[in-house]
Amino acid sequence: GDSVTQMEGPVTLSEEAFLTINCTYTATGYPSLFWYVQYPGEGLQLLLKATKADDKGSNKGFEATYRKETTSFHLEKGSVQVSDSAVYFCALSLGNDYKLSFGAGTTVTVRA
């Protein structure tokens, strides 16, 4: 079945450090890929997305590139802030399916 595997956490970083969270997927077709973020006590917010190979999604300094050859969609940010502390989820959906398949989530803590 379709699935997402993402880097286990927790990840603890100092402010201004470089962040990368690995995400790989298995899918029967050509999925759309997403990164969602969940702040404490809140629901999920879409951070960025990519719908086809080589697309780069970007938002709030975060970037991820859809790599079909390695079935990956790694999340990166060059300089993190304390406010980036959250749980990050990689997810996929297929075609016009509204079902999202999520990775396990990676907890990121940024210290001042």
Add this chain to the structure above:
Amino acid sequence: KAGVTQTPRYLIKTRGQQVTLSCSPISGHRSVSWYQQTPGQGLQFLFEYFSETQRNKGNFPGRFSGRQFSNSRSEMNVSTLELGDSALYLCASSHPLAGGPNEQFFGPGTRLTVL
């Protein structure tokens, strides 16, 4: 524009009881999906409704059910509650033209505790 709202935000029930959770999607959104989030299983898809019809269903027992009304509001029901049903239940709404394919907007969730 108001976001997705879920009520109640917190709920405590005992084993064997049943519970109904409510979700109001963003105005104009006709697709509503439900997810269960637990520390052990992560985020799992329950079902999706569009125009009052269930279009997709996850791998959950029949105790979990849902429905959607003509105004796109949705409810999910869990009967004969078990301890393992304790979770954060998230609702998400979507519109085909809002942000491209399959972008879903999530509510804050209902935290269900089963004692």
